[in-house]
Amino acid sequence: xxxxxxxxxxxxxxxxxxxxxxxxxxxxxxxxxxxxxxxxxxxxxxxxxxxxxxxxxxxxxxxxxxxxxxxxxxxxxxxxxxxxxxxxxxxxxxxxxxxxxxxxxxxxxxxxxxxxxxxxxxxxxxxxxxxxxxxxxxxxxxxxxxxxxxxxxxxxxxxxxxxxxxxxxxxxxxxxxxxxxxxxxxxxxxxxxxxxxxxxxxxxxxxxxxxxxxxxxxxxxxxxxxxxxxxxxxxxxxxxxxxxxxxxxxxxxxxxxxxxxxxxxxxxxxxxxxxxxxxxxxxxxxxxxxxxxxxxxxxxxxxxxxxxxxxxxxxxxxxxxxxxxxxxxxxxxxxxxxxxxxxxxxxxxxxxxxxxxxxxxxxxxxxxxxxxxxxxxxxxxxxxxxxx
Numbered sequence: 600x601x602x603x604x605x606x607x608x609x610x611x612x613x614x615x616x617x618x619x620x621x622x623x624x625x626x627x628x629x630x631x632x633x634x635x636x637x638x639x640x641x642x643x644x645x646x647x648x649x650x651x652x653x654x655x656x657x658x659x660x661x662x663x664x665x666x667x668x669x670x671x672x673x674x675x676x677x678x679x680x681x682x683x684x685x686x687x688x689x690x691x692x693x694x695x696x697x698x699x700x701x702x703x704x705x706x707x708x709x710x711x712x713x714x715x716x717x718x719x720x721x722x723x724x725x726x727x728x729x730x731x732x733x734x735x736x737x738x739x740x741x742x743x744x745x746x747x748x749x750x751x752x753x754x755x756x757x758x759x760x761x762x763x764x765x766x767x768x769x770x771x772x773x774x775x776x777x778x779x780x781x782x783x784x785x786x787x788x789x790x791x792x793x794x795x796x797x798x799x800x801x802x803x804x805x806x807x808x809x810x811x812x813x814x815x816x817x818x819x820x821x822x823x824x825x826x827x828x829x830x831x832x833x834x835x836x837x838x839x840x841x842x843x844x845x846x847x848x849x850x851x852x853x854x855x856x857x858x859x860x861x862x863x864x865x866x867x868x869x870x871x872x873x874x875x876x877x878x879x880x881x882x883x884x885x886x887x888x889x890x891x892x893x894x895x896x897x898x899x900x901x902x903x904x905x906x907x908x909x910x911x912x913x914x915x916x917x918x919x920x921x922x923x924x925x926x927x928x929x930x931x932x933x934x935x936x937x938x939x940x941x942x943x944x945x946x947x948x949x950x951x952x953x954x955x956x957x958x959x960x961x962x963x964x965x966x967x968x969x970x971x972x973x974x975x976x977x978x979x980x981x982x983x984x985x986x987x
């Protein structure tokens with residue numbers, strides 16, 4: 600899901616304005632987004648709303664309490680669970696992964712990659728998804744990809760070690776510990792196996808007990824089936840105009856992502872989680888400092904981002920630093936950002952992904968949704984028509 604355009608955002612600190620937030624959401628729907636739901640917090644103030652439809656066939660409306668797949672926002676939960684084990688002395692951030700999982704990453708490579716490098720994507724391990732989904736193999740050459748694998752794998756059950764093996768066997772994308780890192784889901788699949796190894800417990804249970812329940816997140820879970828339980832939206836994937844009309848992928852086997860990107864949550868739960876995290880109530884203050892030590896990383900979109908241990912860092916002119924994560928899966932997108940001082944929070948979820956069609960050169964064309972989404976982010980984080 601698109602992060603806010605930092606170059607085009609010059610803002611002042613304005614109070615939360617419900618009418619402007621609602622207007623920004625209306626414009627996003629007008630631009631072509633079927634449904635959007637969001638929660639914005641500013642100190643003791645809280646605004647939550649939804650605009651559009653959850654089902655384009657029936658016109659069923661979206662609601663602010665809908666549960667949604669939040670993609671790689673899951674990585675903050677995984678990272679927090681790892682830091683909890685670091686605090687207990689079960690994991691060393693600068694210990695080689697071969698010390699724990701020698702069968703998964705062996706030899707000199709396993710000895711060179713540390714737990715920290717997995718957390719901040721500087722391991723040099725390749726992304727497995729392009730091998731699990733053969734029709735995406737040409738990525739980032741989008742014009743040479745097709746969405747065929749999305750349908751082929753709808754009910755495919757992947758084993759995590761199978762996915763890890765794909766990433767480990769693929770040509771390395773970098774030297775361990777060297778920046779900029781390359782964002783790779785292989786790193787977080789390994790971290791999930793690490794959590795299972797040191798705890799002797801299924802990773803889903805570890806994250807549930809240590810993070811989700813600790814934070815009191817009543818509408819957040821790691822799925823054990825194909826469906827999203829409770830009130831939820833359909834999730835429409837366009838794959839850069841190659842799926843027309845966009846297809847619903849809300850029923851899907853999420854083992855391709857695993858606990859590193861399959862979390863289901865709500866806008867309210869995400870704000871609560873990040874609020875507690877940055878208040879030092881999920882991990883210790885020293886662990887939080889480690890999570891906020893960033894390195895440059897190249898994202899899936901080819902952009903250079905500041906990435907810590909399961910956290911993005913974003914500087915918003917006039918508003919200071921925000922921390923959080925974004926995430927996408929097939930048809931679903933989410934972003935959650937919290938101001939460094941904890942005062943302002945924004946969580947936004949949408950039910951259409953990869954809406955940009957390709958131009959003749961194969962690059963994604965700018966779409967009205969892009970500008971409307973950036974405008975919503977600006978109003979949510981910074982407030983007001985004065986954001987320009």
